[in-house]
Amino acid sequence: MKNTIIALLVTILLVSIVNLLASLGFLGGNAGGSGRAEYKALNSQQMDAIGFRAIAEEEGIEVSEEGEINFPQELVDKIAKVNMLPRTITEVEKDGDWSFVGVTADNHYLFKR
Numbered sequence: 001m002k003n004t005i006i007a008l009l010v011t012i013l014l015v016s017i018v019n020l021l022a023s024l025g026f027l028g029g030n031a032g033g034s035g036r037a038e039y040k041a042l043n044s045q046q047m048d049a050i051g052f053r054a055i056a057e058e059e060g061i062e063v064s065e066e067g068e069i070n071f072p073q074e075l076v077d078k079i080a081k082v083n084m085l086p087r088t089i090t091e092v093e094k095d096g097d098w099s100f101v102g103v104t105a106d107n108h109y110l111f112k113r
Helices: 002-024 044-059 081-094
Strands: 039-043 099-103 108-112
Touching (some): 039 044, 044 108, 081 108
16 A cells, blocks of 8 residues: 555656646757747737828828828728728738737737747
8 A cells, every 4th residue: 555655656746747847848849939829919000000001102102200191082992991901911911920810809909920
């Protein structure tokens, strides 16, 4: 009986040490944390700024030093939120190899790489 308890305690100790080493990255496939994903969250104002700048660049419209953009009346349909959002997501994905994950209930757009 005494040998069984000692064997169980040694087994638990070994499993705990292996688990600790694996969580620190010394054991397993992602040594050094290279397999970890990076996330980016943008609020709706940041997304709008990216989209407006992309459309202004595409149309050749100047952006002032304060960041103001004066769009002509003909571009109202193009800068509507429904039409601009897919373009904005594409712009963010191109900038740094991000991929779109989803949107939170409070309008934060999540990206992963």
